[in-house]
Amino acid sequence: MDIYRQSIKKINDFFRINLRDSYCIDKIFAVLNDIIAFESGYIFYVFPEYINLEFSCNNTLSKKEFINLDEVKKQQDINYLNSDLKIDNTTFAHLVITRKTLFNEDEKAIFSTLSEVIASLIRNIELNSIISLQVQAQQESIAELNKAYQTIKKQNKKILKADKIKSNFLANVSHELRTPLNSIIGFSDLLYSDCCGKLNKKQKDYVNDIKISGLHLLGMINEILDMAKIESNSMKMNTSDFDIKLAVDEVLNILRPLALKKNIKLLQDTQSVTITADYVKIQQILFNLLSNAIKFTPENGEIVISVKKDKQNTAISVKDNGIGIDKKEIKKIFKKFEQGTNAKYTNSTGLGLTITRELVKLHGGEITVTSEPNSGSVFIVKIPC
Numbered sequence: 413m414d415i416y417r418q419s420i421k422k423i424n425d426f427f428r429i430n431l432r433d434s435y436c437i438d439k440i441f442a443v444l445n446d447i448i449a450f451e452s453g454y455i456f457y458v459f460p461e462y463i464n465l466e467f468s469c470n471n472t473l474s475k476k477e478f479i480n481l482d483e484v485k486k487q488q489d490i491n492y493l494n495s496d497l498k499i500d501n502t503t504f505a506h507l508v509i510t511r512k513t514l515f516n517e518d519e520k521a522i523f524s525t526l527s528e529v530i531a532s533l534i535r536n537i538e539l540n541s542i543i544s545l546q547v548q549a550q551q552e553s554i555a556e557l558n559k560a561y562q563t564i565k566k567q568n569k570k571i572l573k574a575d576k577i578k579s580n581f582l583a584n585v586s587h588e589l590r591t592p593l594n595s596i597i598g599f600s601d602l603l604y605s606d607c608c609g610k611l612n613k614k615q616k617d618y619v620n621d622i623k624i625s626g627l628h629l630l631g632m633i634n635e636i637l638d639m640a641k642i643e644s645n646s647m648k649m650n651t652s653d654f655d656i657k658l659a660v661d662e663v664l665n666i667l668r669p670l671a672l673k674k675n676i677k678l679l680q681d682t683q684s685v686t687i688t689a690d691y692v693k694i695q696q697i698l699f700n701l702l703s704n705a706i707k708f709t710p711e712n713g714e715i716v717i718s719v720k721k722d723k724q725n726t727a728i729s730v731k732d733n734g735i736g737i738d739k740k741e742i743k744k745i746f747k748k749f750e751q752g753t754n755a756k757y758t759n760s761t762g763l764g765l766t767i768t769r770e771l772v773k774l775h776g777g778e779i780t781v782t783s784e785p786n787s788g789s790v791f792i793v794k795i796p797c
Contacts (some may be wrong), residue, residue: 495527709734
């Protein structure tokens with residue numbers, strides 16, 4: 413049978429697997445082997461400095477911990493096929509299968525698609541493995557919270573502890589929501605691609621609406637998680653030297669379709685400047701400021717981003733000709749869950765600028781804004797050299 417027909421026929425077998433079954437990983441490998449024949453299969457979890465063998469089928473490796481996949485491949489003279497397993501475009505594991513004979517191009521193509529399905533299954537398996545512990549911990553914490561609430565009234569020094577408990581609770585709840593949301597988004601992608609059967613136009617529109625709504629809700633949950641990390645002082649910095657123009661270009665490429673929908677010009681006056689900062693967090697700062705500018709700039713508007721460096725700071729400026737902000741509300745917009753009067757009817761958590769300010773602070777920098785109603789806004793971020 414043609415591998416593509418075989419994969420379509422077999423793909424439903426993945427979703428019939430009981431993820432609470434202690435042998436669910438073996439069953440995942442078995443379904444994969446029915447579609448693409450292999451001799452050994454491995455799933456390596458990715459850590460900052462190494463990868464670790466978490467699951468395997470017919471394991472022939474001599475150890476579990478490796479520097480990277482190249483070290484794994486050096487152990488044996490055999491043919492490998494590997495794919496990254498991702499959450500939110502971040503690789504959390506590597507899926508590897510091996511055999512003595514070569515893998516053909518059709519097998520490589522279908523393996524890449526199947527790895528996305530397996531990534532979703534692995535995420536849910538991990539959730540199932542910790543959910544009982546989370547339920548127990550939350551039950552215990554509820555009793556402790558009730559007791560702490562009474563004590564807080566008498567002892568002001570426990571206010572900080574209560575705030576931390578609240579942040580941890582938000583983080584736990586948001587995490588539990590985010591995992592099934594990722595599955596919804598992933599499965600809607602599979603349905604839209606006709607992988608499980610042909611959809612008509614109206615069905616595709618509905619599936620696309622599900623995905624868009626899921627992505628929007630996921631973005632809001634991610635903001636709550638980021639805020640919880642900031643408040644609990646658990647957000648870490650991974651600094652490196654990089655050209656900030658690359659970060660600007662990547663963010664503009666992501667947001668350009670949103671700007672095109674409103675016929676907004678995205679202009680940049682960006683110097684090629686090397687800074688020492690956290691690349692991902694700088695991108696998040698840029699994304700928050702530019703997406704806000706697009707949201708509050710009317711059709712046929714203009715947004716200008718510029719980056720300049722002096723002896724003390726690298727200055728990032730985002731200027732728009734949008735609805736602007738009243739001077740009385742400028743301080744308010746940086747507070748949690750607060751929005752300006754002109755922004756109250758937008759679908760937002762009110763955390764974007766709060767998170768942006770805290771990310772700038774983590775870099776030892778500052779953010780300022782100048783604005784007037786109906787005259788646009790200019791946000792300036794200064795990162796110390």
